[in-house]
Amino acid sequence: MQVNLPPDTTSENGLSGPHLAQMFDTHPNHGEVIEIADGIWWVRIELSGVPSHVNVYILRGSTGWILVDTGNNTPDSREAIERVFQSPTFCNAPLQYVIVTHFHPEHIGLAGVLCGPKTKLICTRSCWATTKLLCIPSAGDRRPEQVEFMKLAGLAGIDLEAFFRSGNRKFREVVAPLPDSFFNIGQGDILKIGGRKWAVEIGHGHAADHVTLWSDDQFLISGDQILPGISSNLSVPPSEPDSDTVAQWIDSCVRLGALSSPETKCLPGHNMPFTGVARRCEQLKENHIKAIDRLLNHLTIPRKAVDCLQAVYRRDLAPNERGTLIAETVGYLNHLRNRGCVQRQLVNNAYIWSRISSAADDPINTNASFEAKKVFCI
Numbered sequence: 001m002q003v004n005l006p007p008d009t010t011s012e013n014g015l016s017g018p019h020l021a022q023m024f025d026t027h028p029n030h031g032e033v034i035e036i037a038d039g040i041w042w043v044r045i046e047l048s049g050v051p052s053h054v055n056v057y058i059l060r061g062s063t064g065w066i067l068v069d070t071g072n073n074t075p076d077s078r079e080a081i082e083r084v085f086q087s088p089t090f091c092n093a094p095l096q097y098v099i100v101t102h103f104h105p106e107h108i109g110l111a112g113v114l115c116g117p118k119t120k121l122i123c124t125r126s127c128w129a130t131t132k133l134l135c136i137p138s139a140g141d142r143r144p145e146q147v148e149f150m151k152l153a154g155l156a157g158i159d160l161e162a163f164f165r166s167g168n169r170k171f172r173e174v175v176a177p178l179p180d181s182f183f184n185i186g187q188g189d190i191l192k193i194g195g196r197k198w199a200v201e202i203g204h205g206h207a208a209d210h211v212t213l214w215s216d217d218q219f220l221i222s223g224d225q226i227l228p229g230i231s232s233n234l235s236v237p238p239s240e241p242d243s244d245t246v247a248q249w250i251d252s253c254v255r256l257g258a259l260s261s262p263e264t265k266c267l268p269g270h271n272m273p274f275t276g277v278a279r280r281c282e283q284l285k286e287n288h289i290k291a292i293d294r295l296l297n298h299l300t301i302p303r304k305a306v307d308c309l310q311a312v313y314r315r316d317l318a319p320n321e322r323g324t325l326i327a328e329t330v331g332y333l334n335h336l337r338n339r340g341c342v343q344r345q346l347v348n349n350a351y352i353w354s355r356i357s358s359a360a361d362d363p364i365n366t367n368a369s370f371e372a373k374k375v376f377c378i
């Protein structure tokens with residue numbers, strides 16, 4: 001969830017240039033599998049809406065299966081996953097662990113259904129806690145800080161009323177409540193799964209503490225942190241309204257791109273597996289920087305965030321994506337403010353943003369603090 005089509009300026013499948021190559025000509029059909037390598041399978045689950053599908057992966061552990069990401073908690077996705085695990089390849093061993101890359105619905109939706117006494121959940125604490133929070137019944141209504149966030153961005157009148165009425169119920173409709181205990185993983189941890197060691201590298205900017213998994217034989221399960229063809233949304237969460245999701249994203253693109261090699265085989269959360277991770281990380285950084293440059297030029301005249309969407313995205317926006325894109329535009333504005341390029345002034349309960357004529361162009365990156373290393377043998 002929460003991926004934008006533009007401003008990605010690469011080719012149709014996002015694999016332009018000599019350093020990028022798609023690993024397969026076709027993808028599995030809904031609820032079917034393709035064996036990527038010994039002990040790694042790719043399952044594709046079709047979704048209604050945007051994004052149109054999600055990729056999940058099955059890993060062979062020493063005594064059972066490990067599922068990475070799950071699909072939504074909908075009858076279609078549930079039936080697809082059940083069918084896979086009842087098939088001849090997988091029916092003779094139990095599903096022992098579900099690893100979730102991040103808390104967005106199509107990645108975590110079924111975890112609460114699949115996990116139980118014999119199937120344990122593995123994710124970051126941020127992922128678990130955020131999902132728990134969004135699944136409590138009172139979270140169905142817009143919280144005061146969400147409404148305040150949109151007011152400050154310039155939403156008003158019937159648009160603000162519509163935002164208030166739309167609520168947060170969609171999340172709970174497609175995400176099952178999580179178990180009350182889980183295995184917490186973080187930066188630098190190692191998962192020993194079957195014959196492989198997978199290193200946990202945490203990405204930032206798209207979702208709180210996003211897990212990526214790097215195997216010792218050059219496979220990378222990247223979730224939405226590194227995607228071909230689409231740019232992950234960098235929405236600012238209303239709970240952290242001044243956060244610089246762009247700096248977090250750029251920092252992750254640089255760090256993860258440098259970890260990769262030409263042989264790294266990226267298994268993404270959406271679209272097709274590919275090689276060329278370093279180049280793709282550069283593109284993912286550049287796509288957002290181009291959008292930010294357009295925004296900066298637009299702010300020679302002072303404006304509210306809501307009045308910048310057309311300049312940033314340059315396309316017709318569907319009503320149901322406006323909230324997400326406003327939150328991402330606030331991320332761009334926060335980044336420009338941290339760079340000393342724009343300033344904001346509170347006028348009638350909304351921020352008016354304007355370019356500072358002497359603005360410097362040096363980007364600022366944040367440094368995340370990481371937890372102690374752990375090793376899990378599963």
Ligand SMILES: [Zn+2]
Nearest residue numbers: 001104224269
């Ligand atoms: Zn996703």
